[in-house]
Amino acid sequence: MYGKKVKLRFLFLVLILFSVILSVFLILQSLKDNVVYFKSPSEIKSLLELDKKKIRVGGMVKMLSVSINSDEVNFVITDFKNEINVTYSGAVPNLFAEGKGVVAEGFLKDRNYFLATKILAKHDENYMPPEVKEALGVK
Amino acid sequence: MLANQLGYYSLIIGLLCSIYLCYVSIKDLNNTNRNVNPNIIILSFLQLTFVIISFLSLILSFINSDFSNEIVFNNSHTTKPLFYKITGTWGNHEGSLLLWLLVLTLFIFLFLIKSKEQPKKYRILTLLFQELIIIGFFLFIYMTSNPFNYLFPVPTEGLGLNPILQDPALAIHPPLLYLGYVGSSIIFSASLAAVTQNYISKEWGKHIKKWVLISWIFLTIGIMLGSIWAYYELGWGGFWFWDPVENVSLMPWLTLTALLHCILVLEKRGGLTSWVVILSITTFMLSMCGTFLVRSGILNSVHTFANDPARGIFILIFLFILIFLSLGIFFLFHKDNNKDPNNFFWLSKESSILVNNWFMMYFLSVVLIGTVYPIFLDVILAEKISVGAPFYQKLITPFLAPFLLFMAFGLKLKWIKSKIENKSSLIMFLIISIMLTFFILKNITTDLLFYTILISAAFFLFFTTLRELFLKKSNNISQTISHFGFSLLILSILFNGILTSEITTNIKVGERYVYSNGEIFFERIEKEKKSNFDSIVGYFKVTNNKGKVTKLNPEIRFYNQPVTITSEADIKTTLLVDKFLVMNIVKGNDYFNIRYQVKPFMLWIWISVLIISLGGLMGLRKKKYEK
Numbered sequence: 098m099y100g101k102k103v104k105l106r107f108l109f110l111v112l113i114l115f116s117v118i119l120s121v122f123l124i125l126q127s128l129k130d131n132v133v134y135f136k137s138p139s140e141i142k143s144l145l146e147l148d149k150k151k152i153r154v155g156g157m158v159k160m161l162s163v164s165i166n167s168d169e170v171n172f173v174i175t176d177f178k179n180e181i182n183v184t185y186s187g188a189v190p191n192l193f194a195e196g197k198g199v200v201a202e203g204f205l206k207d208r209n210y211f212l213a214t215k216i217l218a219k220h221d222e223n224y225m226p227p228e229v230k231e232a233l234g235v236k
Numbered sequence: 237m238l239a240n241q242l243g244y245y246s247l248i249i250g251l252l253c254s255i256y257l258c259y260v261s262i263k264d265l266n267n268t269n270r271n272v273n274p275n276i277i278i279l280s281f282l283q284l285t286f287v288i289i290s291f292l293s294l295i296l297s298f299i300n301s302d303f304s305n306e307i308v309f310n311n312s313h314t315t316k317p318l319f320y321k322i323t324g325t326w327g328n329h330e331g332s333l334l335l336w337l338l339v340l341t342l343f344i345f346l347f348l349i350k351s352k353e354q355p356k357k358y359r360i361l362t363l364l365f366q367e368l369i370i371i372g373f374f375l376f377i378y379m380t381s382n383p384f385n386y387l388f389p390v391p392t393e394g395l396g397l398n399p400i401l402q403d404p405a406l407a408i409h410p411p412l413l414y415l416g417y418v419g420s421s422i423i424f425s426a427s428l429a430a431v432t433q434n435y436i437s438k439e440w441g442k443h444i445k446k447w448v449l450i451s452w453i454f455l456t457i458g459i460m461l462g463s464i465w466a467y468y469e470l471g472w473g474g475f476w477f478w479d480p481v482e483n484v485s486l487m488p489w490l491t492l493t494a495l496l497h498c499i500l501v502l503e504k505r506g507g508l509t510s511w512v513v514i515l516s517i518t519t520f521m522l523s524m525c526g527t528f529l530v531r532s533g534i535l536n537s538v539h540t541f542a543n544d545p546a547r548g549i550f551i552l553i554f555l556f557i558l559i560f561l562s563l564g565i566f567f568l569f570h571k572d573n574n575k576d577p578n579n580f581f582w583l584s585k586e587s588s589i590l591v592n593n594w595f596m597m598y599f600l601s602v603v604l605i606g607t608v609y610p611i612f613l614d615v616i617l618a619e620k621i622s623v624g625a626p627f628y629q630k631l632i633t634p635f636l637a638p639f640l641l642f643m644a645f646g647l648k649l650k651w652i653k654s655k656i657e658n659k660s661s662l663i664m665f666l667i668i669s670i671m672l673t674f675f676i677l678k679n680i681t682t683d684l685l686f687y688t689i690l691i692s693a694a695f696f697l698f699f700t701t702l703r704e705l706f707l708k709k710s711n712n713i714s715q716t717i718s719h720f721g722f723s724l725l726i727l728s729i730l731f732n733g734i735l736t737s738e739i740t741t742n743i744k745v746g747e748r749y750v751y752s753n754g755e756i757f758f759e760r761i762e763k764e765k766k767s768n769f770d771s772i773v774g775y776f777k778v779t780n781n782k783g784k785v786t787k788l789n790p791e792i793r794f795y796n797q798p799v800t801i802t803s804e805a806d807i808k809t810t811l812l813v814d815k816f817l818v819m820n821i822v823k824g825n826d827y828f829n830i831r832y833q834v835k836p837f838m839l840w841i842w843i844s845v846l847i848i849s850l851g852g853l854m855g856l857r858k859k860k861y862e863k
Contacts, residue, residue: 116594116598120598120601120602121601123631124601124602124605124631125605127627127630127631128605128606128609128623128627131623131624131626131627131630132609132610132621132622132623132627133621133622133623133624134619134620134621135619135620135621135622153620153622163822163825165742165822165825165827165829166742166827167741167742167743167747167749167827168741168742169742170742170822170829186740187740187831188472188740188818188820188829188830188831189820189822189829190820193820193822194822
């Protein structure tokens with residue numbers, strides 16, 4: 098009887114351990130594939146090789162750079178040292194405007210051209226995402 | 237002015253009440269009298285009353301737009317409608333903490349008067365643990381976030397409430413969510429008290445189950461309201477964004493759901509004692525962590541109001557004290573005093589509940605890692621990353637199918653040892669589900685195999701629970717209803733995800749946009765003036781390929797205080813499908829940016845969450861009936 102109980106406990110522990118290892122492995126594995134990195138235009142300029150993965154670019158929308166036609170919005174993101182051209186088709190948040198902070202998510206085509214799939218909404222006029230603040234060097 | 241001071245002083249008196257209450261309780265602990273000293277209940281009532289007075293006077297300051305109060309100045313404005321003046325009370329950090337405190341004191345008072353048949357020492361110890369949390373929050377409010385700070389000279393006008401928070405769903409979302417969050421504090425205190433008294437038993441399980449159910453129901457509905465709000469206010473047309481703040485509310489929900497299932501084992505069989513205690517502690521800790529993450533400003537979202545590092549540090553220290561205290565108590569006092577042999581057959585309700593818990597813990601670790609990993613990476617490597625929806629979907633959806641199947645079987649199993657009854661009907665249901673899914677999906681999706689498995693599993697749960705409900709055979713009707721609701725939820729979410737169609741385009745007034753299934757006509761715009769905002773209303777006619785016309789009038793609002801532009805989506809909801817149109821403006825352009833979505837079964841997502849909570853409600857009712 099005693100032996101059976103110990104055996105059962107042991108089996109149970111092994112099962113738990115196994116499933117924990119499996120799930121941690123799964124989680125870390127897909128974390129590697131699904132993480133989106135944030136880069137400033139200057140960081141993109143200094144990239145050694147272009148990543149095919151989705152990234153986020155943040156900075157200011159350059160003054161007088163926004164142009165809109167019926168299916169896309171084009172603009173330039175700048176961190177006042179370097180800049181990058183962005184093309185985007187999709188919904189633009191209301192607070193998207195020239196001279197304001199912006200975070201765009203999408204794919205790099207080359208070091209000067211970014212194809213955005215999403216522009217992230219912000220919630221008030223004064224709010225600036227910390228990433229953008231840092232990219233602009235504001236303390 | 238007066239209300240302000242009244243609020244401040246009653247808060248101080250409230251704290252004094254709590255301290256005195258601790259003193260009286262500790263004295264009463266050694267008293268041999270069988271009943272709890274009646275003064276304790278009176279003191280607990282007084283403590284509650286003073287917090288209520290304090291909260292009411294804060295509301296009064298908001299109603300009167302008393303700008304000598306700092307948070308009224310920061311969050312209110314004379315032109316704001318009365319309703320939002322009132323709800324603005326908890327739309328900010330300080331006020332919402334006061335609400336948190338209010339719920340803490342309310343729950344301990346209710347606990348004291350509702351637990352008369354429980355052992356005296358256990359009741360008093362629960363009170364003491366709860367008072368520890370209450371005093372912690374009192375101090376937190378005093379030291380870092382006093383809602384009654386005085387401003388001089390008194391400003392004539394306030395700064396206004398963030399317009400996206402001016403919304404009916406969001407007005408009741410925080411109180412309900414807090415009832416759920418803070419409700420878990422009672423479970424926490426009670427389980428610690430029960431551990432010290434070696435009272436984790438069937439009787440305790442029966443008694444605490446009600447509290448678990450109550451906070452679970454509130455948490456469920458609270459999360460749903462937040463999700464409804466995000467759906468129509470944030471303008472993305474989705475209902476769950478895997479935003480860190482949403483995840484933070486989902487995590488205690490997952491542990492609470494796991495606890496809800498374990499409590500059944502404890503109640504009926506006296507087993508899983510340690511696990512129940514661990515889950516009770518974890519649930520409350522996750523609620524606290526949620527508060528810490530949201531309040532400290534580490535996470536960026538609508539919920540981060542003002543960021544103050546001192547607040548984060550205070551909660552963090554408080555959190556660590558509670559964690560060490562509870563773990564210490566658990567390891568020192570906990571004894572597995574289960575007299576029944578813990579043996580059960582592999583096919584039994586116990587093992588199915590263990591399986592449920594395995595899934596819950598897996599989902600929890602996915603959400604936890606996805607939420608916390610970016611923070612760690614930022615702190616350690618100073619790298620900015622974000623973890624998006626694909627991560628969660630990829631890790632959670634494959635496990636949903638077995639999870640749903642287990643949900644269907646688990647309901648039918650009996651305690652200790654069980655066998656599967658009605659094998660033939662189960663197999664029949666399974667075949668029907670698969671066939672049905674296959675025929676529905678055949679033409680509409682590319683990922684046929686994956687979705688067929690997933691949706692068949694959901695249909696299977698749907699049919700089996702529906703059958704139980706019709707035959708009224710099952711004696712656990714509340715569980716059946718909740719599981720039925722869950723199957724409906726998964727079905728609605730999946731079909732919604734597969735069938736949603738979306739169009740985004742930039743369009744000028746008077747233009748038509750033709751797409752494969754119809755056309756959108758932007759007729760005209762009209763300008764309107766309201767008390768605290770100006771708005772542009774767009775008049776759209778959407779004609780689908782069957783010639784059916786839907787008129788949609790989305791709105792762009794320009795709030796003056798604070799200066800903010802918001803988009804109000806126009807949603808035409810019918811039983812089967814939601815039509816969602818939102819427009820945005822880009823400064824200095826004639827183009828309006830519009831997003832039109834046809835989203836089937838949206839309404840059913842909310843309905844099914846309500847059905848899930850209804851199951852919980854039935855669980856509460858059944859207990860009284862048994863007595």
